[in-house]
Amino acid sequence: MKSKKILLACVPLLLGACQGGGMDSHDPTVDTSGGMQGQWVLESGQADGKALNTAAGKITLNTANKDAFTGIAAINQYNAPVKIRGNTIEHTGETTTTLMAGDMEVMRLESDYIKALNATKTIRRDGDTLTLSGDGIELRYRPGS
Incomplete structure (x- = not known):
């Protein structure tokens, strides 16, 4: 009987833990005050003079x-650990990803994007465009949902 009570007491905790988001559990709205916080969608990207094939995936x-x-x-x-100081991006650790596979073209886009993201050095917002850039890198985002 005692073990049933303990189990019943744990059920709400377990259900609450299941509702927590994964790596991307933050508020998905964009800061409308002109800040850079929020959810963004890659609109275009360039790495080492080559355009990223953003049509291959979101x-x-x-x-x-x-x-x-x-x-x-x-x-x-x-998940790419960073520190933002003003408009400067400091990468503070290894970028980690989940390990799913997909179509070769989509995997190439993902690989190119992660490599470019890891090379970014600055962040700036101009209206509804967020831009991350570095040496030969430019990633342009629009507000997402």
């Missing part, structure tokens, strides 16, 4: 967490 960027960029890189979720 890439998101969540900037709500001040210690990491998170999102979906066409197939997999990613």
Whole structure:
């Protein structure tokens, strides 16, 4: 009887834990005050003079967490530890991803995107466009949902 009570007491805790989001659980709204926090969708990208094939898949960027960029890189979720100081991006650790596979073209986009994201050095917002850039890198995002 005692073990049933303990089990019943644990059920709400387990259900609450299941409702917590994964790596991308932050508020998906864009900061309308002109800030850079929120959910963004990659509109275009360039790495080393080559355009990213953004038509191959949807890439998101969540900037709500001040210690990491998170999102979906066409197939997999990613978490890129960063520190933002003004408009400067400091990458503070390895970018991690989930390990799902997909179509070769989509996997290529994901790989190119993660490599470009890891090379970004600055972040700026101009109206409804968020731009991350670095040496030979430019990633342009629009507000997402």
